[in-house]
Amino acid sequence: MNARVPVDAPELDFDTPALRRHRRIRALKDRLASGMIGIGGISVIVAVLLICVYLIYEVLPLFERASIRPWQTGQQLSSAYVLADVKGSPLYITTEEQAEIGMEVTDTGEVVFFNAASGKIVQRHALPLPANTHITSFAQPAARGDTFAVGLSDGSALVLRDDYQVTYPNDQRLITPLLSFPFGDTPLQVQSDGQPLNYLALRDSDDALMLVGGHDANLAAVRFDKQTNLLTNEVSLTPTRFSLPQSNHRVQQVLILPGMQWIVAGEENGGLSVFDLRKADKPILSEQLSASKGDITIMTLLLGGQSVLVGDDQGTVSQWFLVRGEKKEWHLQRIRAFSRQGYKVDWIAPEQGRKGFAVAYDDGMVSLYNATAETNSVNRRLFEQSEPLLLGYAPRGNALLTVNSQHQLQLWAVDNEHPEVSWRSLWGKVWYEGYDHPDYIWQSSSAANDFEPKFSLTPLAFGTLKAALYAMLLATPLAICGAIYTAYFMAGGLRRKVKPLIELMEALPTVILGFFAGLFLAPFVEGHLPFIAMALVLIPVGVLLFAFAWAQLPGAIRHRLPEGFDALLLVPLILLLGWLCLSLSEPVELALFGGDARAFLTNQLGIDFDQRNALVVGLAMGFAVIPTIFSITEDAIFGVPRSLTYGSLALGATPWQTLVRVVLPTASPGIFSALMIGLGRAVGETMIVLMATGNTPIMDANIFEGMRTLAANIAVEMPESEVGSSHFRILFLAALVLFAFTFVMNTGAELIRQRLRKKYGSL
Known part of the structure; x- marks a missing residue:
């Protein structure tokens, strides 16, 4: 026999030129991937920060202090002057729109037009x-x-x-x-x-x-x-x-x-x-x-003529206008007061384009106020050597013409771009002209030139939370319960079809959902209120009863359906229950509500009903939020290690006990994240609330009333706002509030999620 010659094992060389080149290329790819991912992450953070910085940049001018300074023509500042050869005491002064030509009326019957900055007389007229x-x-x-x-x-x-x-x-x-x-x-x-x-x-x-x-x-x-x-x-x-x-x-x-x-x-x-x-x-x-404990020194009307301004020798300027009382009678109501105690009010000059006015006191101080915002924008002593006699506001509100007791005139430049903005006017109740009581109102524009802007963000913030609340009330139980069943009970083959189908719902454009909700869902809900009420009650109850009845059937019957495919039986059941509720809607409406459920709500229960309301928004926006919450929740539950589930079952726990005490606590960080992301989606939603509500900025928790959200308001009014105006910048402030709310909410959610992960991570 020939002895077998042992064959040496082949030697592997890991340091060949090809392998070295391969390792270098792989290391380069790793560095490039790491760099690109890092750059992408940092870019996202920088983009978010830049958005925040830009919003703050647009908002900050709203809160800048006003100023009064001598009018500047070219390189020359306006100084005090006396009109040449003008006799008598001035009764009235004003300027034209450009603040170039001034007019003075004297008690001798002379009307003088002059250069407002220099005092050079342009025309003289003697009254007949x-x-x-x-x-x-x-x-x-x-x-x-x-x-x-x-x-x-x-x-x-x-x-x-x-x-x-x-x-x-x-x-x-x-x-x-x-x-x-x-x-x-x-x-x-x-x-x-x-x-x-x-x-x-x-x-x-x-x-x-x-x-x-x-x-x-x-x-x-x-x-x-x-x-x-x-x-x-x-x-x-x-x-x-x-x-x-x-x-x-x-x-x-x-x-x-x-x-x-x-x-x-x-x-x-x-x-x-x-x-x-x-x-x-x-x-x-x-x-x-x-009106005053002292003597009235001056009375005038604000822009629009509704508000009476009363100045007295105690230093108080009070605002009054007619208000309808409880018995529908009109009475003059003191609304607010602006006080500088110890100084007599010599003159009040109302602005010609806004609800602001200038007040001259006997010590030479001039103060700018705004009635709506209840703000004192600036105080400056314009009369140093003598008492003030007259003030005249330029039509554009950018200049003041003053006359002192020595008949010296001077033109002043006024920088007061946003006097109607204050914490009170943005977030507090304001008593506006024509209203019976203070209220939160958003009404940014009107056809009238003497309109009083109403920039309260409170009803918009309330509408945002209201829309999100009703959307989450619908989406949360459906999405979470659906995710629990899909991830924990449903058969794997069926899950692989159901989950992508639900996630595909998220790809549906919200403008389509809003269009559908506004044109079809809103009138359908209005005409089938009993159906909506019965469906919200009968369908869940019917599903529970069917599940109980199914559990009572013999095992030979129940086991004919493969385990995890039970949900397929609910499809025809829900369709049947929906058809039943729709069929009973009209008979129930005739029997219980006299054939008109909407009229019954309004006339009998005193509940206002708008066709496009929070219920419609809740249904449409809830449908849009469900895929987001479902997908993240399902991934979180499905990602719970099977070893935990098997261990619990092996120790004698039922599947339900395992779900409640092991699976859900372990998946709670992911479920909470899903809820927060869904809430953020609901808060920032624009098109659905824009098209499915009446866009009425009111504060009413009634589910049958509409609302206006911050996002929808920005979308509606930004195209028509004047760049740089108070309206324009307040819309940016609304965007900043929305950004801050989302940031704070997500930060808080992340902190809670980390605590939940730390608490249940040891399971």
Whole structure:
């Protein structure tokens, strides 16, 4: 026999050039992959931070302090000046829109137009006063108005109007002031007894002109109805006199509210008298109020003419407007006050484009206030050597023209871009003009120029949470219970088909869901309210009863269906129960609700119903959130080690006990993450709430009422907002609030998730 020659085992060489090259390439790929992943992660963080920084950059100007400084023309700052050869004391000053041309009316009957920055006189006009008369009072124009009047010593009033013509000769802007007499240069008689007009008020509209004036406690009011000749455009006036009751105290100032149905008189004892002219044949003194403990020094109207500003010698400026009481009667209500104790209010100049005003005190201090926000934007001493006499706000709110007691004028630049923004106006209750009580209101725009913006973010934040709450109430139990069954009880073959199908729902665009919810689901829910109510009760109860009945069947029958495929039996059951509820909807509505469930809710139960409401949003947005919560929860449960499950079962626990006491606690960090991600999705959802709700920014927990969310509000109003305006920046603030809410919520969720993982990680 030949001996077998042992064969040496082949030697493996791991250091061949090919293997070295392979290791180098693999190491390079690893470094590139690590670098790319790191760069990607850092880029995401940087992108999020940049978004946050940009939002803060857009929001910060909202909270900048206002400033007043001398007006600058080129390199030259405006200084104090006296108008040349102008005699008498100024009664009124103002500027045109560009703050280039100023106008002064004096008590000698002279109207002077001048360069507002330098004082160079452009035009002079002597008013055509009747012989042996002189000016005794002045009626200021309403905000955004251009018609004013002077009261005369014979009880008449001369009505004037200023205008400015802008031309561009040789491509240079030229502003030409114009003074006209819209109702003729003959004064209109106000006091029939010929007594002088010590105070005067004017209100002009398209169809009428009203003048109210008088002396001491005697008030006279006359309304002139306008008739315009279509050929000559001449306006003829038909007077109607009102027999006003006499005030109890000497009247110092008087104002006419819009509509010419109410007159407010300020009296020497700090009181206010309100006259009701709604019954023209019988005007009444409707109420008398105490506006101040001291003497009233100045009264004027805010933009819009609804609010009366009353300044006194105690340093307080109070705001009043008409409010409808519980008995539907109107009364003058003190709304808010701005106080600087110890200083007399000399003058109040309301802004012509916003609900702000400037106040001059006897110590030379000028303060800028905003009525809506209740803010004091700036305080600056503009009168150093003498007391203030007059203030005039430029129409754009960017300039102040001042006159002191020595008749020196000066033009000041005002930088006050966002006076209507404050913590109170954004998050607190505000008493707006025309409302019976303070409230949270979002209404950013209107067709009227004298509109009071309402920028409360509270109803938007409430609507965001409301929409998310109802969506989560629907999605959470369905998604989590579905994930538990799919991951723990369902057969593997069926799970591999069901899970991708549910996850595919997430790919459906939310705009399609919103379109479906707005055009089909909302009217369907409105017409089938009994069906919705019965389906929410009968389908879960029916499923539980069917499961109980199935468990009672003999094993020979139940085991014919492969284990884990039991859920297939629920498909026809749910369809059958849904069809049954739909069939019973109309008979139940006829029997219990008189054939109209919506009318029953509104009329019998007092529950308001909007077709596009929170219920529709909950159904549609819940459908959109279910895949997110289901997928993460199912992965978390399915990822629980089988050794834990088998060990629990081996120790005698039932599958249900194992699920509740072992599987769910172990998977709780993942389940909690799923809920937080789903909530974040619901909070940030835009298109569904935009299309499926009425977009009404109201605060009502009623499930049948609509809402407006922060995200939907941004989507609706951002395209129409003026860049750089308060509205524009507040929308960015809403985005920042949404960002901060999501960040805080996710941070808190991560902390809780880590605690749950630490607690149950040792199982």
